[in-house]
Amino acid sequence: MMNFETIDTAIIHDEDLPWTPFAPYSGTVEVKLIKADPVRGETVTLLRAPMGTVLPMHHHGGTVIVYTIAGAWRYAEHDWIATPGSIVYETAGSRHTPITIEGHGDATVTLNITTGDLVYFGEDGQMAAIENWRTAVDRYLAYCAEHGIEPRDVTHFGA
Template structure:
């Protein structure tokens, strides 16, 4: 198919498309088996991550704080924050303001994964029971995790990383 040349600029890179299974699910933590992330776009220049997060049902993730706002759209399953009364089901969208602190819990029967689409700006700071920082997730950590598992990432995924 030819591209409409009047609408294209030679200064722009081509539009990229990867098949759905081209980007791998990467393990997030040895302490949380089954927790995996699929980076769709890492934009270090704007400190923004877009990723799918897969979590086993019936689990609790570490309490954490976001230094920037986060948008979460639930694709599959159900989850909630221990600190709130609502439950996010498939199709639900959650907007978390910068500075929010919460403890995610996944709902459902064992074997029913929860999958969310997450757009995160800034750092996610993992907290212990006393509110002290134990670790961080951000673009730098995402790039390191992706590099560690580079043997499973396709070469044509490069356009999905902005430095």
């Protein structure tokens, strides 16, 4: 029997996973890691940021698809604004600075499907950090250990 024949549809309940601080980039932004695929270098996350948040500029090594669930946001480098129901497709090699927009609720919440590395830059324009599926899993596991939460295997292809 082939492996693909044993893989079944899975469901992951949002409430089964914790919001974790998006440290060291922000003390107020939170990320919920839903899935991390080490084979494709992909993560599926929720991101929640208070209005008026400016995250560091970052460069995409792969593509990102962002679906806006609540609130509003934009990139400092663009003049469009993403609102609930908007889908933003970010090409590999793009670089931008995310900003949440005041006057659109308490927080912006997005669903993000990210492939490859995100390279973050400091205020001086120098590379500050690299984020990817591994750093996302490490952040999740550290948070679970610190708070006595039994972690789920977010790299598993089943439920």
